[in-house]
Amino acid sequence: MANTVLKVENLWKQYRLGSIGGATLRDDLSIWWNKLLGKEASQLSAINTNDRANSSGDYVWALQDINFEIKQGEVLGVIGKNGAGKSTLLKILSKVTGPTRGSIKTKGRIASLLEVGTGFHPELTGRENVFLNGAILGMNKAEIRAKFDEIVDFSGVGSYIDTPVKRYSSGMYVRLAFGVAAHLEPEILIVDEVLAVGDAEFQEKAIGKMRDVSSGQGRTVLFVSHNMSMVKSLCEEAILLEHGCLKMKGGANKVVEKYLSMGIEQQGKRVWDNTADAPKIKDLLLVHSLSLQKQNQEIDTVFDVKEEINIAVQYEVFKQSFSFQVHFYIKNQNGVTVFVAMDNLHNPYTKEPTPVGRYTEICKIPKDFLNEGVYYVEILICTNPTGPNYVTYPDALSFSVTDDMSPTGVRGDWFREWPSSIIRTSFEWQIIRH
Amino acid sequence: MSQNSSQEQWSEVITPKKSWFDLKLGELWQYRDLIILFVRRDFVATTKQTVLGPLWHFIPVVVSTLIFTIVFSGVAKIPTNNQPPFLFYLCGTTIWSFFASCLSGTANTFTSNANIFGKVYFPRLAIPFSIIISNLIRFGIQMMLFLVFYAFYIYQGKYSIVANKMLLLLPVFLLIMAFLGLGLGIIISSLTTKYRDLSNFVGFGVQLLMYATPVIYPSSILSPQFQFYMKFNPIAPIVEGFRHAFMGNGNFQLSQLLFSIVTTIVIFTIGLLLFRRVEKTFMDTV
Numbered sequence: 001m002a003n004t005v006l007k008v009e010n011l012w013k014q015y016r017l018g019s020i021g022g023a024t025l026r027d028d029l030s031i032w033w034n035k036l037l038g039k040e041a042s043q044l045s046a047i048n049t050n051d052r053a054n055s056s057g058d059y060v061w062a063l064q065d066i067n068f069e070i071k072q073g074e075v076l077g078v079i080g081k082n083g084a085g086k087s088t089l090l091k092i093l094s095k096v097t098g099p100t101r102g103s104i105k106t107k108g109r110i111a112s113l114l115e116v117g118t119g120f121h122p123e124l125t126g127r128e129n130v131f132l133n134g135a136i137l138g139m140n141k142a143e144i145r146a147k148f149d150e151i152v153d154f155s156g157v158g159s160y161i162d163t164p165v166k167r168y169s170s171g172m173y174v175r176l177a178f179g180v181a182a183h184l185e186p187e188i189l190i191v192d193e194v195l196a197v198g199d200a201e202f203q204e205k206a207i208g209k210m211r212d213v214s215s216g217q218g219r220t221v222l223f224v225s226h227n228m229s230m231v232k233s234l235c236e237e238a239i240l241l242e243h244g245c246l247k248m249k250g251g252a253n254k255v256v257e258k259y260l261s262m263g264i265e266q267q268g269k270r271v272w273d274n275t276a277d278a279p280k281i282k283d284l285l286l287v288h289s290l291s292l293q294k295q296n297q298e299i300d301t302v303f304d305v306k307e308e309i310n311i312a313v314q315y316e317v318f319k320q321s322f323s324f325q326v327h328f329y330i331k332n333q334n335g336v337t338v339f340v341a342m343d344n345l346h347n348p349y350t351k352e353p354t355p356v357g358r359y360t361e362i363c364k365i366p367k368d369f370l371n372e373g374v375y376y377v378e379i380l381i382c383t384n385p386t387g388p389n390y391v392t393y394p395d396a397l398s399f400s401v402t403d404d405m406s407p408t409g410v411r412g413d414w415f416r417e418w419p420s421s422i423i424r425t426s427f428e429w430q431i432i433r434h
Numbered sequence: 435m436s437q438n439s440s441q442e443q444w445s446e447v448i449t450p451k452k453s454w455f456d457l458k459l460g461e462l463w464q465y466r467d468l469i470i471l472f473v474r475r476d477f478v479a480t481t482k483q484t485v486l487g488p489l490w491h492f493i494p495v496v497v498s499t500l501i502f503t504i505v506f507s508g509v510a511k512i513p514t515n516n517q518p519p520f521l522f523y524l525c526g527t528t529i530w531s532f533f534a535s536c537l538s539g540t541a542n543t544f545t546s547n548a549n550i551f552g553k554v555y556f557p558r559l560a561i562p563f564s565i566i567i568s569n570l571i572r573f574g575i576q577m578m579l580f581l582v583f584y585a586f587y588i589y590q591g592k593y594s595i596v597a598n599k600m601l602l603l604l605p606v607f608l609l610i611m612a613f614l615g616l617g618l619g620i621i622i623s624s625l626t627t628k629y630r631d632l633s634n635f636v637g638f639g640v641q642l643l644m645y646a647t648p649v650i651y652p653s654s655i656l657s658p659q660f661q662f663y664m665k666f667n668p669i670a671p672i673v674e675g676f677r678h679a680f681m682g683n684g685n686f687q688l689s690q691l692l693f694s695i696v697t698t699i700v701i702f703t704i705g706l707l708l709f710r711r712v713e714k715t716f717m718d719t720v
Contacts, residue, residue, distance in 0.1 A: 007444075015718060091717070095555035098450055098714035105444040118553045121475055123482045132475055135468035136554055164482070 003107075005220050006070040006093075006188055011102035013063040013088050013244075062088040063244045066102070070188075070222065070237075075214045077235035077252050078224040079259050084241040086224050087192070090114060093222065094190050108187025111138055115192070117177030122166035126157055126176055129165050133180045147183040154205075155179035175202055182209045189213060190222045210234060228256045229372055232405065233417040253404055257302055260374065260400035267397050268292045268301040279379065279393040284321055287391075288314045288358075290379060292399050301399045305424060306409040309365040309399065311341075311377060316358045322383035323351040326361050329378040330370075338375065338422050341365075348384040368410045371424035374400045458710075462557045472564035473571070491575045495531060499524045506650050515652045517595065517681050518587050526649040528580050529611065529676045532573040533669060534640050536615025539565040541636045543623040544716050551717060558713040559706075562620055566612050573608070584680065596682035604679060606691070607672050610698050614668060617702035624705070624712040628719050647673055665690065668697040 063085045070076050080086050091097045093104060094112030119136040120129050130151055134144040152161055155175040157168075165173055191210070211234065214221045225231050231238060231252055238255035240248040248258050269291040272278030280286040291299050293310040303309050311328055325346040330338045341363045346354060377397040382390035407413045410426045418424060462469075481487045499520060506512045507519035514522040540562040544551065547561055588595055626633045644650075647669050653661060664670050671690035678686045 091552075092448070095448060096552055097717040099448065100450055102450070104448040106446045106448075107443070108445055110446075112554060115553045119550050121479055123479045124475060128474070128478065132471045135465070135471045136550065136556055138465075138556065140464075141467045 003072055004069045005072045005107045006110075006222075007105045008066055008068050008093075009103050009105070011063055011066040011089075011092065011104065012061060012100045013085075013092060013097075014100040015060050015062050061244055063092075063099075066241075066246050068239055068246065068249055070220050072220055073214065073218040074237060075221045075223060075235045077231040077238035077255070078222060078241065079226070079228070079231060079238060079255065080241035080247075085244040086241055087114075088244075089241070090190055090192055090222075090224055106188060109138065110188045110190060111184045111186035112190035113137075113181045113184075113192065114190075116174060116181055120165055120173070120177060123164055125164055126152075126161040126168070130176065130180055133177065134184075137181065137184055138186065139184065143185070151176075151179040151183050154182065154209075171202070178202075178206060182206070182213070185217075186219070188220045188222070192224045193226065207234070228260065229403070229417040229420075232256055232403075253402075257402050260302060260402060268299045268399065270396055279381070279391045279396075281324075281381065281383070281388050281391050284317065284319050284388070285324055285381065285391075286316050286318070287379070287381070287393070288316060290314075290377070290396050292377070292397055293362075303399060303401050305370070305372060305401055305403045305411075306367050308367045309370075309401075311363045311365065311397070312360055313379060314358065314360045315381070317354050317356050320353045320355050322353050322387045323348045324354050325382050326363075327380040327382065328363055329380065330365070331376045331378065332422060333374045333376075336422070338370070348382060348387075369423060369425050370401045371418065371421050372401050372403045373422075374398065458557065462559050462563065465557050465560050468556060469560050469564045469567065472560065473568045476564070476568040477571070488575070491572055492579050495524070495527055495576050495579065498531075499527050502527065502650050512651050513655060515654065515681070515683055516593065517683075518593050521583055521587050521595075522652075522677070522681070523650060524580055524583055525677050525680055526673055528573070528576050529607070529673055530644060530647065530649045530669075531576070532569055532608070533611040533615045533672075534644070535569045535572070536566055536612055537619045537622075538636055538640055539569060540616055540619025541622040542626065542633055543620065544627045544712070545623070545630075545633065548717070559620075559709065562616055562623070562709075565619075566616050569615075570608070570612065594682070595680070597680055598678075598682055600675060600679035600686070603675060603691070606695075607676050607679075610672055610694050611669070613702045614694075614698045617698065617705035620705040620709040621701070624708040624716075627712055627716040643669070649673055652677075665693070668694040 066085075066089065068076075078086050078089065088097075090112065091114070092099050094110065094114060096112075096114070117129075117133065119133055121132065124132065127148075130148065131141065131144050134147075135141070139147075152158070155172070155178070157172055157176050157179075160168065160172065165176070168176070207230065210221065210223075213219050214234070221234075223231065223234055235252040237250070238252040239246060240255050240259050248255050269289065271289040272287060275286060278287050289312075291312050292301060292303075293312055294300050294303070295308050295310070297310075313326055315324075315326075317324065323346045325348050326343045328341045330341070332338055343361055343363070345351070375398065376395045377399075378392065378394045379396050380390055380392040403411070403418060405411070405415070407415065410424050411418065481490065484490060486493070502523040503520045506523070507514060543558070543561050543565075551558065584595070587593060622632050622636060646667055648656075648664070653664055653670060653674055656664060671686060671694050675686045675691060
């Protein structure tokens with residue numbers, strides 16, 4: 001049985017809000033005075049969760065009661081929204097700052113990569129920087145010398161190695177810096193999103209190296225990232241942080257799914273009880289509800305790439321006047337419209353006016369079509385130009401598409417992460433042998 | 435393995451507890467390669483892309499000595515113990531600038547290295563120690579300059595310059611200057627993580643301290659009242675003693691040296707304890 005190499009117990013971290021300036025001396029003196037009188041230091045009692053928007057008071061808990069452990073050779077992913085406490089956790093693990101309460105127990109050397117190229121000096125040559133950076137990261141001269149050729153090979157800097165790094169292209173700089181980091185040999189490696197650098201080819205190389213480090217060499221890795229597919233492909237286990245609390249720990253796929261479903265406050269159903277807010281065309285049409293459904297009509301916000309997604313809208317027509325056509329705009333996280341679905345049964349130019357009544361329209365997005373990611377649904381209902389034209393409601397719903405990496409669907413038996421693309425659909429291939 | 439968790443051997447435990455006496459100097463030794471590389475970086479970075487290169491280690495000393503010679507000896511006519519004024523000032527400036535650069539170099543350890551300290555852990559003391567070592571080397575280089583002029587004036591034979599057995603105390607003088615500068619520097623750097631006021635003070639504070647030390651005048655010209663105050667300046671006997679060792683006259687007492695040694699030990703210890711306490715969480719306040 002693998003043994004535990006890192007154990008985090010009841011970890012709390014507090015930060016002081018606001019500026020640290022003139023008032024600090026007075027505060028410090030009063031805390032010190034209270035201590036002298038044997039009173040409990042008052043600053044620890046002001047508890048605020050790490051919720052940036054609504055916190056009051058001078059102190060905030062960036063981490064609250066975090067407990068987890070990592071076994072040897074395990075790759076643990078740490079995910080969470082910006083400000084959930086990931087970086088704070090990494091900083092404490094890498095001893096950049098201390099905890100307020102609790103403890104961390106480790107076995108073996110820890111090296112942390114919160115940034116590549118820490119301590120690189122622009123005036124020094126590549127060679128000098130490799131030694132300096134390596135030493136900052138905890139290697140001694142002999143270790144660096146032994147790895148030196150490998151590092152240069154890996155980074156592809158070649159003949160530039162004796163040139164000051166200020167003359168390097170930014171890509172070369174980053175590759176050399178990552179090269180040093182990748183050749184560290186600590187028992188526990190802590191990696192913050194440093195992989196999000198360099199071009200695609202280099203990223204591939206970097207991920208490969210990470211995989212080698214964990215699986216090949218049996219090292220323990222703690223990996224923090226916003227890139228969910230990378231977390232899923234690299235990590236077996238993951239923990240999810242929210243507002244400084246440990247929200248979930250478990251298998252990476254499960255945790256990622258949970259994150260995607262909560263991360264962006266996804267809405268699988270929207271019902272307008274109050275007609276004032278509802279999308280409507282005055283006196284003619286009113287939208288009651290919108291929802292995202294699985295094939296079995298269950299409402300959900302997380303869909304597998306191999307699942308069909310049904311978008312349903314329920315509306316009421318009060319007066320037979322126009323043919324009302326529903327459009328769904330599907331946008332991705334960057335606001336790019338991936339596609340627009342129009343209900344051609346109600347083409348406002350060619351079809352008869354819609355009769356009075358309540359309608360449900362369902363648009364089926366086929367399975368094996370959208371790639372992994374987060375999507376938003378905007379609804380638009382229009383008439384022909386002689387009428388009131390259209391009503392729209394942006395970001396009415398949102399959902400995420402996930403990939404459980406099972407060897408079916410478009411993926412086939414491709415076992416690595418799917419390249420980043422907007423859609424993922426199956427194509428017909430013809431193979432001719434000559 | 436059916437190990438009981440309470441019996442497990444952890445190689446390191448991180449807790450919020452701040453012990454006053456956990457100095458971890460052994461860890462600093464493990465990182466000695468890093469200290470050497472920091473020293474190297476210091477030297478390479480200051481001389482790269484300069485025309486005069488290593489000459490820059492001499493230029494400030496020579497220029498300020500020349501100015502002192504013109505202003506204090508030429509214009510103000512302050513006596514220099516019957517010794518060549520230029521050599522007198524060069525001697526004082528060489529040892530003083532060693533102390534001054536140790537102090538001002540280490541005084542901003544935390545604030546100026548915050549970006550590295552915020553990303554990776556290594557013993558924070560590696561930085562101030564590397565600064566001290568750099569300054570020691572720079573002092574060695576400046577000493578060579580001094581010795582050239584020293585030899586020149588002896589060869590000239592116009593003045594009676596006699597080196598004496600106090601030269602044996604030279605290492606002690608250097609150690610005191612280094613650790614006093616380092617001690618004061620890390621005290622200031624520890625306090626500046628919260629109170630930036632101090633870092634503004636360092637620049638002209640060092641300047642003021644120089645005038646309170648017999649660098650540009652022999653302490654023998656002071657009135658008895660000022661000579662009494664001078665006894666409380668732990669740097670004064672070092673500068674006097676250093677000059678005495680080379681030039682053969684000056685005002686130096688062994689009791690004064692002992693006072694300097696004790697002061698240095700006290701200040702350095704306070705600095706070390708304070709630094710250790712601050713380094714754990716300074717990232718939150720810097």
